[in-house]
Amino acid sequence: MISLKRNSKRELTNATGLRTRKNSIYSPDQSTYFRISRSKFNDFITCKRCFYLDRVKGLISPSTPGWTLNETTDLLLKKEFDFCRERQIPHRSFSKFGLEDVVPFKHPDIEKWRDSLHHGLEYQVPGTNLILHGGVDDVWYHTRTKQVIVVDYKSQANRRELNQWTYLSDVYHQSYKVQLNVYAYLLENMGFDVYPNGYFFVCNANRDEDGFYGKMNFEEAIISYQLDYSGIESMILKMYSLMNDLYVPESNIACENCAYARQRNSLGV
Secondary structure, three states, X not given: OOOOOEOXXXXXXXXXXXXXXXXXXXXXXXXXXXXXXXXXXXXXXHOHHHHHHHHOOOEOOOOOOOOHHHHHHHHHHHHXXXXXXXXXXXXXXXXHHOOOOEEEOOOOOHHHHHOOOOOOEEEEOOOOOEEEEEOOOEEEEEOOOOEEEEEEEEEEOOOOOOOHHHHHHOHHHHHHHHHHHHHHHHHHHOOOOEOOEEEEEEEEEOOOOOOOOOOOOEEEEEEEEEOOOOOHHHHHHHHHHHHOOOOOOOXXXXXXXXXXXXXXXXXXX
8 A cells, every 4th residue: 555645734745754753753861751652562562673763763654544434433432431431330231241340430531541642541661761651442440349440442344253262362463462451551550450351342343234224233242351461561671672772673574564675675766
């Protein structure tokens, strides 16, 4: 896919391939705090070379279109859960999945926690100048154990049976687990007692209908995931060490971005 850069007025503009906001570029051994998102932490796990070139050297990867249908699903789900949050009642789906003791968490900062661009959950990682942050889709509350629950909404259209095993074993969902683990790590270090299981609220579109007729039907499932964020901080420290290194790391051999760059460079163009 070829991406063209546009400004806020949707007009074509010069694409430099470089970041312009100085606070998005990390200088090795800088003393000031540096905010880094959960998604960039995932980039570090995926390909250290691409991550370094982005955060330290200021290169920008080509953009991709927004996932407007997925975002709309998230928006509508948030409206449903906010209705229950305000009244402190279980969501209509909870009893089906054995969550009778759960309600959406009512907290004055819930909107800030959801705002991945400006706020999100955040924590300054000890031994570093990094502030790790991430916008969580939702937080629920276990009324019996008095613990908060990390939740992520997911939309898909898949013919595979939707259950815990098929969903969590999917290789393309491994980053989802990291996502929940990071949210749990942040919440715990913000002073909250975190429930040992996180949940994916999955909306799976039915592709076997007779036609579209102006609507799509979704199967809903709440997939339980046993959290394990014991290694998150050590991985952040490795990321921090890499960011303070003066040498560009090797790429992941499976990274398609790096492969494209190598092949293009080999042509001398």
